[in-house]
Amino acid sequence: MAQEYKLILKHADAPGYTPDIECYLRQGGYDALKKALAIQPKDLADGKKLSGPEQIREDVKVSGLRGRGGAGFSCGLKWSFVDRKSGKPIYLICNADESEPGTFKDRQIIHKDPHQLIEGMIISCFANDVKLAYIYIRGEMPEGAKILNQALKEARAKNFLGKNILGTGYDLEMHVHRGAGAYICGEETGLIESLEGKRPYPRIKPPYFPAILGLWMCPTIVNNVETLCNVKHIVTMGGAEFAKLGTPNNTGTRIVSLSGHVKRPGYYEIEVGKATLRELLYDKNFGGGLRDGRQLKAIIPGGSSSKVLKAGEKFKLKKKDAEGKEILVETDMLDLPYDFDSLAQAGTMSGSSAIIVMDDSVDIVKALANLSEFYAHESCGQCTPCREGSLWMNKTLQRLTHGEGRASDADYLGKIADNIPGGRTICAFGEACSWPVQSFLAKFKDEFVAKGAADEDRRAKEVSAPEQKQLEAAHH
């Protein structure tokens, strides 16, 4: 049976564990930092020398760590893109915006084990010659911001931050920066603009890849909270050992946020790919099953932007047979291993590892309308297809859920959604707002059509209120 595997959340919920530095130190806190700072230059076969920071960067590559923020991009590769020859300072930003609907994992780390994040950040900064770093935390986490500020103060007092850290000659400062309620600040270039004190309008790539032209047009690393925590464990365990956790190309652990119609919603840390969706939903140590008497209708598997999976859907998954030959195996959506690659093969994504479960009590049109309202509210408005498209989709869905629908609305919605993604917008929000619409329509179209048709039918038989009044008067 699938089990939780607590690496990042090892201490967070342990009885008596507190967010202060003394408690963290008692559990071996900042030992990984000390280890990282003490790594000696290594001689290579070709006579070159690999510095301590370079060795950490190599180890992060070896670990196979993929970003936990949404895209699942290789962390080691991202770090290797950083322009180290520009002569400009390199910045690091921790993305603590946690605003993808369904996601509530970074909150646990920030509130319960802030020093783990700070230690991971210090090591990541050291590995990348960063002297100034920021934690961009969403505005709606004022308590989290306070906890982080307190933790930074404690870390400074112990000289884990500041000048000449632990006598190594390495200087690093770190500050908390609060957002103010805009989802688009989670997109890394929007985040950078926001940090610069501007409207969080995402920047176009190319040329504005953060690794080259990021914060104040300097090379910048943006990583998610959980990603940065993992760096600490990679240093402790060694990259090769870390890579044994999880499954090939899907290494380490992930904190899964499980919400919606299960008996035990919550956050569960698993080895990546070592639990299936079925286990996450139904096992008693995870979701514990649906509410009594209810059937599964659909799952949004990786945050609200990921494409919906319909109960009973089947996919062809690539697997290796006994002789190591690649074969295709028909797999029920519930039997998908929860990892990056299997969900991608099923045409969706594990995104921010947030699973939203919907049972058969859910009005699927209403559910999509709910999400569309979110996207219409959160589009930054720079690109016409996204700004107008997200609004039109929302307006159409609102009329469908308020008795004003038409049978043709489903096709109309599909047409709008198809015209937003595909390089027509500056940032991936364009995709993010169309994917739910496209996938809900692809899998539940009959429900959208039926709803619109029923509305039309009703309206055709309806007499308007003023007319009704006149009729009644005439009858008397």
Add this chain to the structure above:
Amino acid sequence: MSFQPTSELEAEVSELISHYPVKRAASLMVLHAIQEQFGWISSDAVQWTAKKLELQPINVFEILTFYPMLRQEPQGKYAIKVCRTLSCALGGAYELHQHFCAKLGLDAHKHGPQTTKDGKFTVEFVECLASCGTAPVMMVGEKFYEGVSHQKADEIVGGCQ
């Protein structure tokens, strides 16, 4: 200028500016600091901030108008934010919002924040607050509440003096 910053605010703002190599970067944090003290951000406060950060007032104003959490007018003493997004909606967020509005004499169908006539409460639907596993969730000021039943909602309102 009629904006009267306290000496603590002055000190906090100086500290915030020192966190960045470019002053403009402090603007969001400075606006947060002002709103925390005064409850909202007046146009005089915008002027003051611009001066502090060596910016044009429009540079400050354009962020004030973009970010949903920043207020251009006074709000109620207690700012109630109910999460509206899918997981919370599945957990009864709309019913909870309706409950607050009915209780406080507000219109649940109106968009945007609404303040009671006595200026005590502002009720607002907001997007996902990153605690979807304990739906429905809400905030009152900086305080966070999870799994809010209607009974719990009544207690929360009752506790606001």
